[in-house]
């Protein structure tokens with residue numbers, strides 16, 4: 001038998017100085033990358049900020065840096081939208097219209113969509129999120145409010161709301177996402193009014209939350225599908241495992257492989273600079289720093305997650 005030394009995970013007391021050290025080190029990354037500017041309202045964000053929050057599976061939180069500053073969650077909301085769709089639709093119906101494979105393409109790529117007859121590769125690229133939003137629009141009376149209310153419950157924060165300025169700014173610069181929506185409609189895969197789908201999708205992206213709230217809103221994925229704040233099941237344990245698998249393979253666009261290599265946790269990024277990661281059965285994590293790499297992922301955020309995973313002494317894939 002091989003005698004492998006299993007490292008002991010650090011305690012909560014040891015975690016706090018680790019979070020503070022990661023926040024203190026973050027400015028080293030501030031020289032690199034740019035704030036997303038293709039959505040004008042996002043371009044105004046002060047770039048040199050950094051926050052980190054951990055929500056343990058029991059709902060308790062630890063944080064450091066600018067963890068209480070709200071930002072635009074952008075594509076992190078695609079994970080929330082998928083969870084709502086999994087609650088609302090039978091699996092056969094849902095997965096007939098969107099795939100579960102990494103795309104290897106940019107988050108808003110249209111190339112693959114035409115080659116693959118208007119069926120998006122996965123729910124975390126823009127085309128896939130628009131498809132999921134279409135299903136929610138067909139199914140729910142007020143989809144964006146249902147999604148917001150679910151996130152309020154999951155984060156145990158009734159104040160979570162849309163930043164209407166960001167939503168409007170996205171609608172004013174909708175051309176690329178509109179092209180994705182209308183192309184899928186041309187293939188018969190979008191069933192509702194495309195403009196309504198776009199408006200709902202932009203509102204989900206325009207939810208304004210901080211690291212603490214966002215980490216809390218994903219705690220159920222670290223707790224076998226149960227929301228620790230009210231004890232209610234959100235997903236079954238099997239669905240929870242499936243969402244985490246999809247986050248690992250598709251959550252960081254065409255940099256998902258590199259993120260898995262470096263961090264080794266299921267995650268979801270957004271162009272607002274937030275990244276959420278899940279350590280199954282242990283904790284959900286949110287890091288935020290607005291400067292992005294060329295893939296649209298936060299540079300300081302990813303760097304901090306690498307430091308956190310090595311400092312935690314856990315090796316979920318090892």
Ligand code: GLU
Pocket residue numbers: 073074075076107108126170177202205269270271272296
């Ligand atoms: N609202 C953004 C868009 O649709 C989200 C992109 C992202 O965060 O990756 O372009």
